[in-house]
Amino acid sequence: MRVDIWTDIVCPWCYIGQARFDAALAGFEHRDQVEVVQHSYELAPDLSPAETGPVLEMLMDKYGMSREQAEQAEARVAGLAAAEGLPYTSNRANGNTFDAHRLLHLAAERGLGDDLRRALYRANFGGEASVFDADALTEIASSVGLDAAEARSVLAGDAYGDAVREDERTAAQIGVRGVPFFVLDGKYGVSGAQETGTLIEALNQVWNETHRAPGAPAEGA
Template sequence: MVEQERQIDQSRVVVEVWADLGCPWCYVGKHRLEAAISQRSDADRFEIVMRSFQLDPTAPQELEKNEISFVRSHPGSTSDDLRRAEGQMRAIANKEGLTYTIDRWNANTFDLHRVVQYAGDQGRGYAFFSAVQDGFFGGVLNPFDPEALVGVAESVGLDGQRVREILAADEYADRVRADREEAVELGSTGVPFMVFDRRVGAPGAQKVTVYSQLLEQVAGPASSERAS
């Protein structure tokens, strides 16, 4: 039995995903990664681990409209620049079956990442972040409302009261910062940034075929594709 458990552990493949909430390419990239994994007959071998990376640590705590956030964080840009970029991203997302709302609100994501760290300790980090991001880009969730985060947390099996306690304090702050520092040390200059089995890194949102190749590189070929 011990030997069998050891073999199972050795077959497990961890894919670490550094991302931030309002990053459109993170939204698209994580769905492409999921698609690549789901195509494999051994999809259960893979565990996606969520890591924290704030793109704009200086973002205000107060809500601001998407265009204001964009112009503030991209000196020299205009609202028209945002509309063009967002229109292109919406077309890309929609083509892949994803809902994409342009008129979003933004704010500092540090508190969200602190909850992600807690969720990760419970084995639900990726599930929690993914649900929050999908709701955010889908236009059905305000992730800067503490009670909204509590609701998502409970929907993925986390303790809502524990989330309230974390949001009311400063727990996990050091780990959020450490995650970002580690990504930079590994060569990341932005997100999404994915590391496969601690052997190969993939910056940016790659195509599904590229993620499939990387999965095969670190885990070997699957016996056959999953039936659709």
Template sequence: MKIEVWSDYVCPFCYIGKRHLEEALEKFPHRDGVEIEFKSFELDPNAPVNTSLSIQEILSKKYGTSLEQAKNMTDSMSQQAATVGLDFRFDTNIPTNTFDAHRLTKYAETKGKGAELTEKLLHAHFTLSKHIGDRDTLVELAKEAGLDQEEVMAVLEGSEFSQDVRNDEDEARQIGVQGVPFFVINRKYAISGAQPSDIFLNSIQKVWDEENQTSPLKPLATEGMACDENGCEVPPTKK
């Protein structure tokens, strides 16, 4: 089974949804048969790398609300994050552009470190209040994930993996992704949003059962007289 996850590193519900999915997979008896692939999605491709605005100011401007209302929004998200063991610190959060972070993750995937870097980027942004649009920060996080510093710097200084990010985003538009997180299972089934872990578990189990059933037929009657590779079962003669 393959689960593809479209998400962005500055999306709080993407981090929460990731935890919900992980919680579900911990209870799934066939976890070893599940492959997770993260796909690139930029909530705001035009976001500046550096800004003097806080996340509350950005939300207030975007939704036309007061700063107090925007703070209530971030407080609510922090409370939801806490239910899955995440510590969101919006008061010191650094808004930024995530294109380089997505490019770097594409490189990390070629080295088998995509999952490690994805987690580090989310944790750095939401909990450590690091500037994940800053290339020095990205190099630091990549090193922590076990990637070669010189190779990482070369990727960030060039344009490598840009098309890979754009391909993910084009694909998201083609399949109708309106927001993230967005989960696609076996290219057939979709889950939108940071659903509770039990919904993930039930959905994954249902897909697994459907994909692994030995026959598409539903039995209406069983245990009748039949023959198999061992021969035919002959019922006793009535006297």
């Protein structure tokens, strides 16, 4: 079974949703037969790489919130992150993630995509480092085993830009309007940071529907 996932590393719901999916997959009986393919999605594709700013100000500008409302919204998300054992701070920046996504495609080719994605999430939401600065991105990439010179070369050019855009075109074609977005076996879409139990149920349902013999009852029926 294949699971395609669209995420952005500055999306708090993707951060939480990925953790919940990882837990669901760990508890899935057929996990060794699941291929997970990650895809790029930018929440702020129109921003230039230089346009970064505090996430609270972004929330205030984008949603018309007061600072108090933005702080309260962030506090609610922080509580959900904490429930998943994830570090979370509102003292972080917001900006364009195109370069980080290009680096993720390099990492995927080297078998380090999951490691880099988790490191980028920690760096951003844990307030460890910027995910918008080339030097910081290179250091994060190096910390998970990517060659620093190769990472720096990718960031200095336009490598993997087409791969990012292809992911985003595919998302548009299938109607993705927000992330995280999961597609199970190319047929079943699951949107949002669903609870771990819900994701396990979805994995089991799709597995039963696509792997049982014609006319055979579903597992547990």
